[in-house]
Amino acid sequence: MPRHRRRSVKGRSQGLAVLVLLVIVFAVWYQGKIPGLPKPEKVLPAIKGLSTYIPDADAVRTLIPNFGSTPSSNSSQSSSPAGDLPAMSVKPQPQGSTFQGCPPEGDGGDPELNILKNRIDEGDYVSASFDAIAGLTWPSSVERRDRENWSAEDADAIAQYEGVPVTVEGYLTAATESGPESTNCHATDNEMVDWHVSLVENPGEDRALAIVTETTPRIRANHNWTLGQLRDLIDSQEQVRISGWLFFDPEHPDHLGKYRITLWEVHPMMEIEVFRDGTWVALDDLN
Amino acid sequence: MHKGIRLKLKVWVEGDAEPAQDFAAYTIDAIQKMLAAGRDLYPQLQVEVRFIEEDRDWDDSEKFEA
Numbered sequence: 564m565p566r567h568r569r570r571s572v573k574g575r576s577q578g579l580a581v582l583v584l585l586v587i588v589f590a591v592w593y594q595g596k597i598p599g600l601p602k603p604e605k606v607l608p609a610i611k612g613l614s615t616y617i618p619d620a621d622a623v624r625t626l627i628p629n630f631g632s633t634p635s636s637n638s639s640q641s642s643s644p645a646g647d648l649p650a651m652s653v654k655p656q657p658q659g660s661t662f663q664g665c666p667p668e669g670d671g672g673d674p675e676l677n678i679l680k681n682r683i684d685e686g687d688y689v690s691a692s693f694d695a696i697a698g699l700t701w702p703s704s705v706e707r708r709d710r711e712n713w714s715a716e717d718a719d720a721i722a723q724y725e726g727v728p729v730t731v732e733g734y735l736t737a738a739t740e741s742g743p744e745s746t747n748c749h750a751t752d753n754e755m756v757d758w759h760v761s762l763v764e765n766p767g768e769d770r771a772l773a774i775v776t777e778t779t780p781r782i783r784a785n786h787n788w789t790l791g792q793l794r795d796l797i798d799s800q801e802q803v804r805i806s807g808w809l810f811f812d813p814e815h816p817d818h819l820g821k822y823r824i825t826l827w828e829v830h831p832m833m834e835i836e837v838f839r840d841g842t843w844v845a846l847d848d849l850n
Numbered sequence: 851m852h853k854g855i856r857l858k859l860k861v862w863v864e865g866d867a868e869p870a871q872d873f874a875a876y877t878i879d880a881i882q883k884m885l886a887a888g889r890d891l892y893p894q895l896q897v898e899v900r901f902i903e904e905d906r907d908w909d910d911s912e913k914f915e916a
Contacts, residue, residue: 663869665869666870670872671873672904745874749873
């Protein structure tokens with residue numbers, strides 16, 4: 564064989580070997596097994612945010628399962644993406660703080676539930692469709708039951724999606740103050756109770772079709788949101804975008820079909836944005 | 851005639867307490883003692899409190915009245 568041809572074949576073989584090596588390295592990284600490198604669940608949501616600018620992003624999704632969402636490896640449960648919700652096997656641990664003397668676990672009730680409601684940490688929010696959240700299921704045996712009394716199987720089912728940081732778009736249809744509850748140490752002041760904000764998919768829809776999102780005193784302390792602002796958004800029916808933590812509230816099954824479409828909530832909500840003049844504007848910046 | 855009845859109560863309780871104090875346990879205990887303290891007013895009635903628990907199911911349509 565001529566020398567130049569041998570060199571060409573050798574070059575192709577080396578190129579193929581490098582390509583195979585790159586694929587293996589990517590696969591290992593994708594499973595979160597390379598310490599020291601940014602984890603896939605950090606990097607991929609950011610890539611997803613760029614995907615609208617990448618022609619043929621759909622082709623990439625075909626080649627890489629779950630592109631734009633997080634991997635489900637290292638999970639003992641049968642996690643799989645629901646709609647456009649990622650199956651995150653590892654989720655950020657809730658960070659809490661004592662607020663006005665009230666600890667993250669509240670003053671009684673279900674302390675595990677209260678710690679989730681009172682979290683204050685920000686997340687890498689993943690864009691989720693309204694339907695993906697509204698369509699999440701749950702085992703009926705968890706309804707009206709404190710978490711310490713859930714079966715391991717039920718807890719695993721809820722844990723599959725609870726704690727995913729999400730961003731969801733829609734329209735506001737109601738905004739009300741909650742009553743005193745153990746989460747907020749039964750305080751009665753306006754600034755110490757949650758606000759229930761009902762989000763629907765389409766303008767003018769009834770609360771029965773809403774996902775309940777909630778603002779908490781700890782988060783509102785960092786914003787200048789008012790109930791009046793939220794009610795103005797209900798009147799104007801401007802599109803809103805809410806970011807926060809996906810959370811399951813087992814306490815209100817009899818509100819289904821009346822005040823909500825699901826027991827899954829965005830709670831606490833960490834950011835509220837309004838689509839105005841062709842761009843998303845933080846509600847804080849509209850004051 | 852010997853009679854019996856099952857009554858439903860809806861009680862609102864408020865007052866000052868330390869933030870982290872278990873307010874539900876505290877107020878449930880208080881209501882049980884208040885009911886017990888009033889039994890002597892009606893010795894002809896036997897009153898048995900079956901259960902008292904916090905009503906966590908706030909109806910979003912009702913504004914709580916403190």
